[in-house]
Amino acid sequence: MTSLYLLIPIGVCVVLGAIVVFLWAASDGQFDGLDEVSTRLPDDE
Amino acid sequence: MDGGRDWTVFDRPELRSGIGTVTPAGCEVLLALDGMHCANCASRAEAVLAGQASDVRLNLAARTVGFCFQPQRTRLSDLLRMLEQSGLEPRVLAGDDTAAHAARARRLDFARIGVATICAMQVMMLAWPSYFGVRADPGIAQLLRWAQFIVATPGVLWAGWPFFAGGWRAARARALDMNVPVALALGVAFAASAVRTAQGSGDLYFDTATMFVWFLTLGRFLEGRTRARAGEHLRLLARRRALTAQRRAGHQLETVAIGQIRAGDVVVVGSGDALPADGRLLENAADLDEALLSGESRPVLRQVDQPVLAGSMNLGEAPLAFRVERIGGETVLAQITGLLDRAQSAKPKLQQLADRMAAHFVAIILLLASLGFILALARGSNADQSFNIALAVLVASCPCALSLAVPAALAAATSKLARAGLLVANADALQALAAVDTVLFDKTGTLTLPALRLLRTHPLADAGSVRCTHIAAALERGSRHPIAAAFGACASPLLAQDVRHQAGVGVSGLVDGRRYWLGAAERAPFPPATPLRAGEDGETSIVLCDEARAIAAFALGAAVRAEAAALMEELARRGLQLELLSGDAEETVRVLAQRLNIARYAARQSPASKLSRLQQLQAQGRRVLAVGDGLNDAPLLAGADVSACMPLGAALTQARADLLLLGDSLAPIALALDVARSAQSRIRENLSWALLYNLLVLPLAMTGHLAPWLAAAGMSCSSLLVVANALRMGAGSRRMPLPHAFIQPATVH
Numbered sequence: 120m121t122s123l124y125l126l127i128p129i130g131v132c133v134v135l136g137a138i139v140v141f142l143w144a145a146s147d148g149q150f151d152g153l154d155e156v157s158t159r160l161p162d163d164e
Numbered sequence: 165m166d167g168g169r170d171w172t173v174f175d176r177p178e179l180r181s182g183i184g185t186v187t188p189a190g191c192e193v194l195l196a197l198d199g200m201h202c203a204n205c206a207s208r209a210e211a212v213l214a215g216q217a218s219d220v221r222l223n224l225a226a227r228t229v230g231f232c233f234q235p236q237r238t239r240l241s242d243l244l245r246m247l248e249q250s251g252l253e254p255r256v257l258a259g260d261d262t263a264a265h266a267a268r269a270r271r272l273d274f275a276r277i278g279v280a281t282i283c284a285m286q287v288m289m290l291a292w293p294s295y296f297g298v299r300a301d302p303g304i305a306q307l308l309r310w311a312q313f314i315v316a317t318p319g320v321l322w323a324g325w326p327f328f329a330g331g332w333r334a335a336r337a338r339a340l341d342m343n344v345p346v347a348l349a350l351g352v353a354f355a356a357s358a359v360r361t362a363q364g365s366g367d368l369y370f371d372t373a374t375m376f377v378w379f380l381t382l383g384r385f386l387e388g389r390t391r392a393r394a395g396e397h398l399r400l401l402a403r404r405r406a407l408t409a410q411r412r413a414g415h416q417l418e419t420v421a422i423g424q425i426r427a428g429d430v431v432v433v434g435s436g437d438a439l440p441a442d443g444r445l446l447e448n449a450a451d452l453d454e455a456l457l458s459g460e461s462r463p464v465l466r467q468v469d470q471p472v473l474a475g476s477m478n479l480g481e482a483p484l485a486f487r488v489e490r491i492g493g494e495t496v497l498a499q500i501t502g503l504l505d506r507a508q509s510a511k512p513k514l515q516q517l518a519d520r521m522a523a524h525f526v527a528i529i530l531l532l533a534s535l536g537f538i539l540a541l542a543r544g545s546n547a548d549q550s551f552n553i554a555l556a557v558l559v560a561s562c563p564c565a566l567s568l569a570v571p572a573a574l575a576a577a578t579s580k581l582a583r584a585g586l587l588v589a590n591a592d593a594l595q596a597l598a599a600v601d602t603v604l605f606d607k608t609g610t611l612t613l614p615a616l617r618l619l620r621t622h623p624l625a626d627a628g629s630v631r632c633t634h635i636a637a638a639l640e641r642g643s644r645h646p647i648a649a650a651f652g653a654c655a656s657p658l659l660a661q662d663v664r665h666q667a668g669v670g671v672s673g674l675v676d677g678r679r680y681w682l683g684a685a686e687r688a689p690f691p692p693a694t695p696l697r698a699g700e701d702g703e704t705s706i707v708l709c710d711e712a713r714a715i716a717a718f719a720l721g722a723a724v725r726a727e728a729a730a731l732m733e734e735l736a737r738r739g740l741q742l743e744l745l746s747g748d749a750e751e752t753v754r755v756l757a758q759r760l761n762i763a764r765y766a767a768r769q770s771p772a773s774k775l776s777r778l779q780q781l782q783a784q785g786r787r788v789l790a791v792g793d794g795l796n797d798a799p800l801l802a803g804a805d806v807s808a809c810m811p812l813g814a815a816l817t818q819a820r821a822d823l824l825l826l827g828d829s830l831a832p833i834a835l836a837l838d839v840a841r842s843a844q845s846r847i848r849e850n851l852s853w854a855l856l857y858n859l860l861v862l863p864l865a866m867t868g869h870l871a872p873w874l875a876a877a878g879m880s881c882s883s884l885l886v887v888a889n890a891l892r893m894g895a896g897s898r899r900m901p902l903p904h905a906f907i908q909p910a911t912v913h
Binding site: 130131134138 | 275318
């Protein structure tokens, strides 16, 4: 049970880290134009 | 620019010309409104600009507003200040800022959903002991409380920030919108949970708050996405806009900015580059990719002197040269994009009604939540239980579904029609279209192909047939009427002066110093001595007169559109009354009406008599859809309950029709009727569901039989159900058909 005193804060840190990484990816445009990806190759052709 | 909030800098003329476009009507500017998150925010922006600016175009999806103002009467700084005071956070946009701004707004919305999703999932995982009544070690329980607080904070305060900001702005403007109860519910739930976390006792609502934010942001995102999808095909066109061009100056080529090109310039476009303006091809034929403009996936061969459009791509190995005719906002590409923005930003009357209902509903909710709290206390409940009841009422009955019911359905309908090649240019058109029971059709250019051909020339006097044809071609040169196209192939060496067009009657002008008249035989100043042979199967006869007599008659023919007969059958099957109104001769109109099974028809109709027939039908209580080409039937289109037209090239903006058929086909009209009726059904279903849901859950919440988390789930599911019901309509083909109405026939190979 005492391990939870360590695991819960670690879990919270992981969540906060995931949020930071997600925000960075979103602001970098990684999720822009997801609909176009499927048609990009045929369009280029 | 925004930092010092010194808006007066934008009143300086030299700066104003850099951020706006000066037109005869005034100065047109485009602003970003970062604080505009919902329909109510848009209404506030409209209210601020009312009376101060004209041609206001709000785009909720892109969070922009475009308008025209008179610099002599109104200062831009005053408008910016008023928008800022309304909490709309204005920013001045110039040129390509618009697309970048829209992209930033989309990214931010997506980021908020992502953060809300992560936080809602994790908070629920951290709250699981309380769901199952697990008695955890007090230290662990308190640690879980703090962990929930830390994870919920970005999920509620950052992802849910638009609701707090919207609620605050609405409160400051003393207006009630759905942001008010949402912000109150979120704020109260989060604050109460934070206090209880610090105290180490009591129920927490972090999971309720984060789940609430997630559902709401998802609902808004889906609605905004549906709205934006209505124009996604056409928005692709904007990406092919050239920034520079190679202009021919003598024997040299100079690279100039797109804004420096003028009509009459000769521009050279390299292989693989996009055309920067509309014009006519010079020197050599060229293969063009018009896929984004017309949907035609194969290369299109354009011959010398044929029109070419901005946004087309030169597929040939060699550069092509063309003479510029239309630039910037006058190009077909810009007009389509402008009409699309206008249609997307206008708010239909039905939505205005739903917004007003939602505002009244919010006031009732706030009263009921307070009443629930007081009654619970009076019944002997403790403060925690009373608070739960008030929170449940606030959350459960938030009128989000009511606010989404209309825009989600209309956005899905508009999107579906845009994919079928029909642009909804008037926000109220779909509502009017659903009630239509009569359809009036124009003939030439509508039921028949716009390109008439000259079949025969009959000289009626001693003038030769070639001479007469040259005179007629000179009179019709430059006109966009379908009859003019019949003479387009005739390279007349003559030049007409003082040309006067009389809608529905004919055209007159001076050729070699003599006045000639060309038009319908019945309206000719000098009728032919011998009656003309009646038209056959779509044939039309027109007469050329000089100053004393009729000197020639021309037989013109136009093919009936291939899809016309099937469309008439479809419309008749839907119980619609069909009528054909044409300015042509009786026999010509009768033959066409019989061929298409149109029971009612009227020939020799002037624009005024068409309008008169329309008014007669409307007086009988009929709801009329008028379909025309937008050239000589403008009064009919303007007077009809709803109008559709197949505009020809530059006539796009002049044709003030509610529906624009971008493809060279009438077929989308049947689809438009189905989609409009379907949209009305969805709106009715959505509004009924929103009202029914609130009537069901309010008594449960008021009597304490609905926990706040269940209330949040119910309300959110109700909103998502409304959006999903609207999205059902959007299923179907994604391909946009060919808008060849903009382009003269060309060879496809």
